[in-house]
Amino acid sequence: MPPFVFRTALVEPTAIDPYKAQETEGILVCKALFAGLLRQTARGSLTPATAHSWECDPSGRTWTFRLRDDTCFSDGEPVTAHSFVRGWERALDPKANTETAYHLAGVEGFDDVRAGRTDRLVGAVAVDDRTLVVRLSHPDVQFDLKTVQPVFSPVPLSAGPALDQTFNDQPIGNGPFMMDGPWKHGHQIRLVRNPRWWGEPVALDAVHIDILDPVTALDDEYAGFLAGRYDYARIPPERLPEAARHLGGAGFLEEEGAGLHYLIPFCHQPPMDTVDARRAVSHAIDRQGLADRLFHGRRTPAHSLLSPWFGGAHAPAGDDDPTAFDPEAARAAALRAGLPSGSVVDFAVNTGAGHEGWTSAIAESLHQVLGWDVRLRVTDARGLVDHRTSEAASGLCRAAWACDYGTPDNMLYPLLHSSCTAPDADGTAHGDNEGRYVNSEFDAALTRARACTDPEGRNVEWRLADAIATRDLALIPLWYRTDQRVFDADRLTGVAIDFDGNPTLTTVRPV
Template structure:
């Protein structure tokens, strides 16, 4: 995203419609002198245990951080949301939006010496889609012809993928999608070498062999560490850092450990516990080590819509009216967040409709009680509410719990869990209640919110009823699905934006995701030692560009 100064997002047509671009006046107070970075050095940071670091299932910021530095795909998103080519030297789309042809840069290779060609992309994408992989992020490939057959186990390869020659990748889609190339910025579209085998290949899962700016040193030491070293045979601009040492911290207090590690000089990048934000800003902003960004992310309460006390949309609306967002922002976040009244983030200026969620604008206790009664949410009802520990969510979740109990007379059972466990619980058959939920765009288009989080296709239940996709609320609405599909098939930007707006309006009317606040991210960064140190599109440090001063 942006550098170590506060920046705002504005709309701009860069490489694609609706791409976001940054602006921020004045001098760069961080002291990052771009272009002056020197080679060498070890960059140290802490994260909590990822779900996966192999592209077949890398999904949250921790896993994406590692996978994105181990692998390079066709396109990438810059920190400002511009989609730029990496291994793609050209792209061509048919008039009907269903056939894409990519030319691939010649002469690059994986860190084991194997050539990166069109077949390695086919291998990587088919590997993700296979039923036995049980990938939570396979749905990103869902528009490719033959995806359903591979997911069901009827086929091992998607019929829509072909390699006419080693340098040409052709993709046929089952339905038009004029933004398909944007989606290839996700790590799930990475190429893989032959040794990768199936998705669930433990040896490769724990020590992936990629074609990115870094490679693994040893294997993933679960709950302990991951070490990356520079890939000196990288086919594009080589990284400057010699090594990246990533400690895996206890999920119960990971953010606190990151902050303490930065203060002691152990880490070069860190998040902070929410109560420490004012003190950290006061101390580190004057030193140019404070990073504050209005990012593409959003924070919600995810409501389970097909089971439990929030099955009725009026019950969900009651929850929304009962929350005093302004009080939480002032009391817990010390005024450092802004209230959200939409599902889509403000960065998408062409579709953003302020105050679309009327129940989000201001707490209304009377309205909340009325809707709770109409929606069957009776006083004394127990609502399960879960959040991930170690990431600074305890304080505001406690505030939400208190407000819901005070206003609605319900009993909220609030439970903190390790992140991987929280994600697993959201997927389980019979899930109920509310979950802390946040989303940062995988690629810069409104489609990346509307389709994965809210489309019927993204529920993708397996035989047991477990939700494999990211639509964990189980929201399903045909009118919404039709609008998103129509937007994908629309080449005109203005018309496509209007369709996205219509789809969001339907979703806000149902509130499977209850908006809370727009995401502002704060980090501490060792800009005294490192140059070009910024927050990337996924809110991680831009390791491939960082170097010593």
């Protein structure tokens, strides 16, 4: 019988090593290679993984994780509490300067390691091989959720420092799959089943991932699926009706996710350094009209940062809704901001992911409603990151956020907390608050939410924080996250979209 192989495609990941894996593509590979303390279901709840049990003390500052005694890396080295401490300290190496370090920011000693004063993260303690104790600088009653992000993964002794290119390109993990040779940059990543995997049996023998040209990736991926080269693919927006019509009920998947599509307004300098400037942009966008026209009604317009996926933390917009389509209000706000017709505004966008249609439509809306000269700055995904983290970034930037774990904190804190701007000496941002938004009232609400043991009390604080940020248009929300995918239902079963928006490789079975 030939090997049972899952074939798909993606654009070049930033990293597949857990110290830096961050976007959907990198997380797909990294989570196939590594298993953390806990797992996350599609709805964001936690189940055991390498840790079989865990608990937090009443203060919300000390967490204890008890590990299984039957897990090992694909090279045979046992996974212990020391493996986790090693992985966390490696990820915080200041020479690596990884963008994902903020997930560990609550652990005692974080600042000292990041600053290079020590390489020991004092808050992460391997009491013995099977007991990991984590001490936090401040209460965080949802710290366990954070541990599903790859930066919390264990690594073997052979990992070396974070900038070890050999391990970066062929990581050795403890997950259901292992690398089948090193990452062939710009070409392919191949995985095979890990024979030492300790979890539920996996049916797939291998996973073959082609790396596509970022300029044409989305169209090429879908075309590859239609041609039979790929078993699973994303769908260009203009092809959604076709995909739903022909594959609905069979190989068509659609899931509302914990995330948001939005515009970053660079709040630290003109022209977006006032609320009126940002209101002018927001009121000039007909979200529902664009969703109907460009996404065929398969996007939900966003009138807040937290989507209905978050349940009680989501709140509908109030009477003075800054996201309502209102051309007159948009023009009045633009004049108050000193941005009359003819004003020049940069709008940075990236190619290759199906954004061209709606970003051009928004640029045209701003021109038609406000008379602005909107200049599209078109680049690839990596170029967009370089642009929006630079001190020179101004105007607007296309962005999206898919939560790493199922709590509003994971959206509100990294994207908008003042500590997450993290500019270096050159002004380059190294946190995810790339718009450089700062509001002490917003920060205080998040601090209270982290310490609150009552779920409804946390929801109150999150709704308040969301209301503050939406009022300020710290980010300009467009649509909540919806994932649509197609898969070969004649060949595969058990395919679903996971919390990260990726295929559930461990559940795939042959028909």
